[in-house]
Amino acid sequence: MHLSKYFILLSLSLFLSNCGDSNTSNKTGLSINTTEKSLMLGDTLKLSINNPKKLEVSNVSYELNGKPIENNMVLNNMSLGNKTISAKVKIGDETQTITKSVIVYNNTIPSIYTYEIINTFPHDISSYTQGLEFYNGELYESTGQKKESKLRKINFETGEVLKNIDLEDQYFGEGLTILNDKIYQLTWQAKRGFIYDVDTFEKLSTFNYGTSKEGWGICNDGTTLFKSDGTEKIYLLNPENLTEQGHIEVYTEKGKIPSLNELEWIDGKIFANIYQRNGVLIINPKTGGVEGVIDFKPLKKLVKQHPKLDVLNGIAYNSERETIFVTGKNWDKLFEVKISKR
Structure with a gap:
């Protein structure tokens, strides 16, 4: 599981860039949690809402790049790279949308x-x-x-x-x-x-x-x-x-x-x-x-x-x-x- 070994072996210097995930800020303090810091193809996407103000949430629905998804979705048959997770959170009579940026990596070594x-x-x-x-x-x-x-x-x-x-x-x-x-x-x-x-x-x-x-x-x-x-x-x-x-x-x-x-x-x-x-x-x-x-x-x-x-x-x-x-x-x-x- 050490990608750098074969790059050194081959003297093939590829640029590898990693980016962290991020949440949008909002006045309610709500944010999206993922159980894994680094997501890979084949992982199960486990989502939850961080609710520090203990607001009364009646419903949450999720989207991945604008398409509806279910919680605990397996990340198969999809492209890699930058993705946006959106959550529509219903609080009383209002619905607030919050987002989080994540990156999906490949799950095998070349x-x-x-x-x-x-x-x-x-x-x-x-x-x-x-x-x-x-x-x-x-x-x-x-x-x-x-x-x-x-x-x-x-x-x-x-x-x-x-x-x-x-x-x-x-x-x-x-x-x-x-x-x-x-x-x-x-x-x-x-x-x-x-x-x-x-x-x-x-x-x-x-x-x-x-x-x-x-x-x-x-x-x-x-x-x-x-x-x-x-x-x-x-x-x-x-x-x-x-x-x-x-x-x-x-x-x-x-x-x-x-x-x-x-x-x-x-x-x-x-x-x-x-x-x-x-x-x-x-x-x-x-x-x-x-x-x-x-x-x-x-x-x-x-x-x-x-x-x-x-x-x-x-x-x-x-x-x-x-x-x-x-x-x-x-x-x-x-x-x-x-x-x-x-």
Whole structure:
């Protein structure tokens, strides 16, 4: 039960942030009590009202994030992270609402995964890789930096650029994903994304972000788009109108994992690069719980060392070969790997 041991073992420094719970203050002095200081998935949520003034309470009803719940509810089949518990307390003819903020953590320690290099292929060393994805056996890449951002189709075996368009100078390209013959490409801080025809690279439309702060990574499960914004949150987007339909928060049993970057959907899980770290998380898309950690740090030593060399970023699953392809920002190599649980 010591998460720090495998982070040290892997030399993978993840940011773990813990936040305390809080109650709203009110003139009656009422507050919500939970029996557990730290709530985890699978715990029973036992609630009571702290009533220091001994007021005559005739009825109490509870809600979790606006939805009615019963006391002694088991925290199953729900997303992790910040939650608000509300209590409607009836005192005489009046009803007062009080709230308490809590955090729900994951209830399992992530598994450790190792990898085996199957093949090494050339990669354009000038590409500041932001997004990488296979579609119908072809590899597509989105690159960043203002005045250098591109959308590309690449022969992954030779590194040859088969198709390329440059983004306008003001845009900093970020992640990409492909669904129903449409490429969805993010930009960083412009709060705007682009949609292209996968065959012609013709720009079909643009879309604006919702409450998500920035554009970092994006992937899809065949129905829904999943978008990261550099925080611990992954937003669910409707591919038809690009509206945000909610979000999950990525947590271990110790705390949240911010700086989520490039995303890839692999066998029902979200794989996420962590910005400025050379590791990848395996995330449950329903709960946000981290189920696995892959340390790719040794790969950086296998590429050409040069002043612009940056961190690992770019992960793509080839379903035909059942392998994962990874690279980094300004890396001269693309690695084909197979992962396995330690």
